[in-house]
Amino acid sequence: MTDKFHQPVDAAQVPRFAGHATFMRLPAVADAEGLDIALVGIPWDGGTTNRAGARHGPREVRNYSSLMRSAHHMFGTEPYKVANIADVGDVAVNPIDLMDGLRLIENGISAIVEKGALPLAVGGDHLTTLPVLRAVAKNGPVGLIHFDAHSDTNDTYFGDNRYTHGTPFRRAIEEGLLDPARMVQIGIRGSVYGSDEHAWALKQGVRIIYMEEFVARGALEVMEEARAIVGGHATYVTFDIDSIDPSMAPGTGTPEIGGFTTREAQQLLRMLDGLNLVGADVVEVAPPFDLNGMTSIVGATVMFELLCILARQIERQKNRIAR
Ligand SMILES: [Mn+2]
Numbered sequence: 001m002t003d004k005f006h007q008p009v010d011a012a013q014v015p016r017f018a019g020h021a022t023f024m025r026l027p028a029v030a031d032a033e034g035l036d037i038a039l040v041g042i043p044w045d046g047g048t049t050n051r052a053g054a055r056h057g058p059r060e061v062r063n064y065s066s067l068m069r070s071a072h073h074m075f076g077t078e079p080y081k082v083a084n085i086a087d088v089g090d091v092a093v094n095p096i097d098l099m100d101g102l103r104l105i106e107n108g109i110s111a112i113v114e115k116g117a118l119p120l121a122v123g124g125d126h127l128t129t130l131p132v133l134r135a136v137a138k139n140g141p142v143g144l145i146h147f148d149a150h151s152d153t154n155d156t157y158f159g160d161n162r163y164t165h166g167t168p169f170r171r172a173i174e175e176g177l178l179d180p181a182r183m184v185q186i187g188i189r190g191s192v193y194g195s196d197e198h199a200w201a202l203k204q205g206v207r208i209i210y211m212e213e214f215v216a217r218g219a220l221e222v223m224e225e226a227r228a229i230v231g232g233h234a235t236y237v238t239f240d241i242d243s244i245d246p247s248m249a250p251g252t253g254t255p256e257i258g259g260f261t262t263r264e265a266q267q268l269l270r271m272l273d274g275l276n277l278v279g280a281d282v283v284e285v286a287p288p289f290d291l292n293g294m295t296s297i298v299g300a301t302v303m304f305e306l307l308c309i310l311a312r313q314i315e316r317q318k319n320r321i322a323r
Helices: 054-067 098-114 126-136 168-174 199-204 211-217 219-230 262-270 294-322
Strands: 037-042 085-090 118-123 142-147 178-188 207-210 235-240 277-283
Touching: 037 054, 037 098, 037 294, 054 118, 054 277, 054 294, 098 118, 098 126, 118 126, 118 294, 126 168, 126 235, 126 277, 142 168, 142 219, 168 178, 168 199, 178 199, 178 211, 178 219, 207 211, 207 219, 211 219, 219 262, 235 294, 262 294, 277 294
Parallel strands: 037 085, 037 118, 118 277, 142 178, 142 235, 178 207, 235 277
Antiparallel strands: none
């Protein structure tokens, strides 16, 4: 089975600091043909309202992903043995034209989805998730499990500008890409523009689990509720690195204190196992604000956790077909 799937470069043969800096040291391939999971970069931060830099995220996450090994120590999963996974490179982007940027990102992710592969994307700012959702929700609205410090459901910025990294999930609901009754946001915290900032999202039926509620209830209980909300239907997972405390992930554009520890994030992510996922992303890693790569290693590790969840889903599907 192993030899028909792409394998990462063996660290016992080529040390981790050598060779090509691809995601997880997997082969770089031209497109998603034959892949179960496509690792893809979205180097675009044209939706950033304050500190830009997430455009540099994919390159640094690729670099730090060289520290990941090939098996998950808790699940026992060896993702590269059960699924065909490779680095399809970065989608084309336009750093000086927002609407063209969104169009290019949607095209890039659509090319993956059309080949039947699950996209696992690394942003980019959180607006990149909107064109990804346009690509993965072509057959109808999907559910969403959203880890973030911010709800990202505001309406407009700087006048009537509707597309920023503070608005993607409002636009996605309006466009019918997300079913708000199957949406849960976890880790939301920090000061807001007004006391009614989350009123619109709550009115649509979005479940917002503030950090304070997470602290009171714990990962197990919160994720049991999140799993019940999305159920067994198609669901997307989006992980904003600013959900993690800035003491552990400072390299991001909009840091908020009081965040998840990296260990809590691992606990939360592992409880995604068994859902029906159509893709996932890690966004808002901004290397210009990072310290010695400490945020990029968090991004790479979150990516590996998500990769194992997706690989386990592929494995279950293949076993079902084989049976
Ligand atoms: Mn966000």
